[in-house]
Amino acid sequence: MEPSVVVVGAGLSGVACARELAAAGVAVRLVDRGRRVGGRMASRRLDGRPVDLGASYFTVTDDGFGAVVTDWQRRGLATPWTDTFTVLEAGAAPETKTGPVRWGAPGGLRSLVEDLADGLEVELGSHVEALPDAPTVVLAMPDPQAVRLLPDDPSFAAVRRRLDRDYEPVLALSARWPGRTWDLDGAFVNGDDTIAWVADDGRRRGDDAPVLVAHSTPAFAQPHLDDPQAAADPMTAALRDLLGLDEPVETYLHRWSIARPTGEREDPYLLEEAGDRLVAACGDGWGPTSKVETAWVSGSALGRELVRRLG
Numbered sequence: 001m002e003p004s005v006v007v008v009g010a011g012l013s014g015v016a017c018a019r020e021l022a023a024a025g026v027a028v029r030l031v032d033r034g035r036r037v038g039g040r041m042a043s044r045r046l047d048g049r050p051v052d053l054g055a056s057y058f059t060v061t062d063d064g065f066g067a068v069v070t071d072w073q074r075r076g077l078a079t080p081w082t083d084t085f086t087v088l089e090a091g092a093a094p095e096t097k098t099g100p101v102r103w104g105a106p107g108g109l110r111s112l113v114e115d116l117a118d119g120l121e122v123e124l125g126s127h128v129e130a131l132p133d134a135p136t137v138v139l140a141m142p143d144p145q146a147v148r149l150l151p152d153d154p155s156f157a158a159v160r161r162r163l164d165r166d167y168e169p170v171l172a173l174s175a176r177w178p179g180r181t182w183d184l185d186g187a188f189v190n191g192d193d194t195i196a197w198v199a200d201d202g203r204r205r206g207d208d209a210p211v212l213v214a215h216s217t218p219a220f221a222q223p224h225l226d227d228p229q230a231a232a233d234p235m236t237a238a239l240r241d242l243l244g245l246d247e248p249v250e251t252y253l254h255r256w257s258i259a260r261p262t263g264e265r266e267d268p269y270l271l272e273e274a275g276d277r278l279v280a281a282c283g284d285g286w287g288p289t290s291k292v293e294t295a296w297v298s299g300s301a302l303g304r305e306l307v308r309r310l311g
C-alpha cells in the first residue's frame with residue numbers, strides 16, 4: 001500500500017502520531033535521519049550502560065499519556081524517580097524543592113520511544129531535504145528544522161509564517177567517577193554562568209552508577225556550538241566546583257544546537273492545506289509547556305485529527 005501520510009521525525013511526537021494513524025489503518029511511512037528513533041529523548045551507551053543526554057525525565061498530567069506510562073511501568077520500562085530536587089545557588093545554602101513525580105527509564109528514555117515505535121514501518125538514516133511527495137506530510141520536529149523542508153513557493157507562505165518558534169541550545173556533559181561522593185537526585189542551578197541543571201544518571205535509571213549529567217546554560221552553549229568539545233573542560237571544572245568533586249575518570253559531551261523552544265504557543269499542532277496537499281507539524285513546540293509529555297500529546301492529537309480527516 002502506498003503511504004498516504006509521510007511523517008518526518010521519529011522522536012516521541014512523530015512516533016505518537018504515526019501510531020494513531022497505523023492503528024486506524026491509515027498507511028503511514030515514518031522517516032528519521034538518525035540511526036535510531038527517539039530524537040531528543042536520547043540515550044548513548046557509555047562505559048557499558050545507557051546515559052540520558054537529552055531529556056532528563058518526564059512528568060505526567062494528561063490521562064492518555066498516563067495510560068501509556070502505566071503500561072511502561074507495568075512492563076518495567078519506566079520507573080518513578082523522585083519528586084525532590086536540590087536548588088543550588090552561589091553564596092546560599094542548598095535547598096530542596098518538591099514537585100511532581102519525575103519518571104526515568106532503566107534502559108534510557110530512548111527505549112520508551114523505541115517501545116512505541118515497535119510494529120511501525122520506520123526508515124532510519126534518511127535525511128529528508130525537501131518536503132516528501134505525499135498527499136499528507138507531518139513534520140514532527142522543531143520549527144527551525146521543519147521550515148528548511150518547505151518549498152520556496154507562495155502557497156507555503158502561511159505554513160512558513162506559523163513555523164516561527166526559536167529554539168535555544170544546550171550542551172550536555174556526562175561525567176563518571178569511581179564512586180558517588182555527592183547526595184542528590186537532581187539539582188537546579190541558579191545564577192551560574194555555565195551550568196543550569198545536574199542529574200544523577202545512576203539514580204534516575206536505577207543502577208546507581210556514579211554518573212552525573214550536567215546541562216549548560218544556553219548562553220554558555222551558544223559560542224561553543226562550532227567546537228563543542230572545547231566546552232568539555234570548562235564544564236567539567238564548573239561541575240567539580242559546584243559540587244566539590246574530584247577529577248572524573250571519563251567525560252562525554254553532546255551538543256544540542258536546537259534543544260528547547262523559547263516563547264509560548266498554545267496550539268496543539270499545525271494543520272494547513274498548502275499547494276495540493278496537507279502539511280502538518282507537531283512536537284514539543286506545540287502546546288502549553290515544552291516537554292516530553294507535550295510532544296506525545298501533540299503528536300497523538302494530530303494523528304487522531306488526521307484519521308478523522310482522511311478516514
Ligand SMILES: Cc1cc2nc3c(=O)[nH]c(=O)nc-3n(C[C@H](O)[C@H](O)[C@H](O)COP(=O)(O)OP(=O)(O)OC[C@H]3O[C@@H](n4cnc5c(N)ncnc54)[C@H](O)[C@@H]3O)c2cc1C
Nearest residue numbers: 009011012013033039040055056057128283284291292295
Ligand atoms: C538537553 C535537553 C533537556 C531536556 N530535558 C527535558 C526534561 O527534563 N523533561 C522533559 O519533559 N523534556 C525535556 N526535554 C525536551 C524533550 O526532549 C522534548 O520535548 C521531546 O523529546 C521532543 O520530542 P519531539 O518529537 O517533539 O522532537 P524530537 O525529539 O526533536 O524529534 C525530532 C526528530 O526529527 C528528526 N529530524 C529532524 N530533521 C530531520 C530531517 N530533515 N530528516 C529526517 N529526520 C529529521 C530528528 O532526527 C529527530 O529524531 C529536553 C530536551 C533537551 C534537548
